[in-house]
Amino acid sequence: MKYKIMRRVFLGGALSIVSLLSVVNASVLTGNVTVDNEYNVYLSTNDNAQGILVSSDNSWYESEVFTATLAAGTDYFLHVEGVDTGGFEGFLGNFSLDSADHLFSNNIAQLLTNTIDWSVSTTGWGNYGNTSSYGDNTAYPWYANTRPAIDVTSAAEWIWSEDDTATHVYFSTAITAVPAPSTMAIFGLALAGFAYSRSKKQA
Structure with a gap:
């Protein structure tokens, strides 16, 4: 007894x-993004669903900065919808998390656009495949333009679908909650x- x-x-x-x-603190996601030509950024808890809009822009000459709050203990998917309206196409960005409560798919709190950690679809959210790289921030034809939020030394790559004729693409990467x-x-x-x-x- x-x-x-x-x-x-x-x-x-x-x-x-x-x-x-x-009861842990929420994480803040910060992103520096540009897409030739237009983009919408969403946060979703389902990789096959679009999610909530957190940023959009239609001027690829300079990158735009956004922030979003991630709820503690919740897994997310960062979705970027890219639209090419003619000529060259590409998605460039770097992303960071301000706490260890969440991690990107590379298991750290920083993520760049690359062909390893991002998947892409040309048909919508789901049926993802591999991305293709056009080179870093200094690559032709974008090197003549300035993107102060995406340092040329960051090694972020311009990425797109392997089908370079696709004018509407859907990028996805995971953000995972980490138990304390x-x-x-x-x-x-x-x-x-x-x-x-x-x-x-x-x-």
Whole structure:
């Protein structure tokens, strides 16, 4: 009986601490984006759904900066809809997160446009395939223009669909919520206490 009461007290206290520690701060996503020629940026919790509009622009000569708040504990997909109205086409950007509560698909808090971490579709949100690179921010024909928010040394690449005739494309990358390490540690401690109390009772 004594061990049973101790076990309940221990588990109750540990789970209360877990509940308190699970309340973590939201992350702020910052993006610097340009698309030749137009774009819309969305945040979605479903990779096959468009999501909520957070930024748009139709002037590719300079990059635009946007911010968006990510709810703690929620996974997201960053969606960029690119439109080419003639001539050359490409999507260029760099992105960052202000906390370790979320990470990009490359498992860090910074992400550039590249052919590894982004998928693209020409038919809508879903049925994603591989992207194609036209080179970094200094590549022809864009090198003559200035984009102060996207440093030429950042190694961000101009990307598009492998089908370079596509005039409407849909880019996607994942942003994953990260459990707080302290929460996981307390949860492990609670399990250890439970196992210990069981072994004492059986002894």
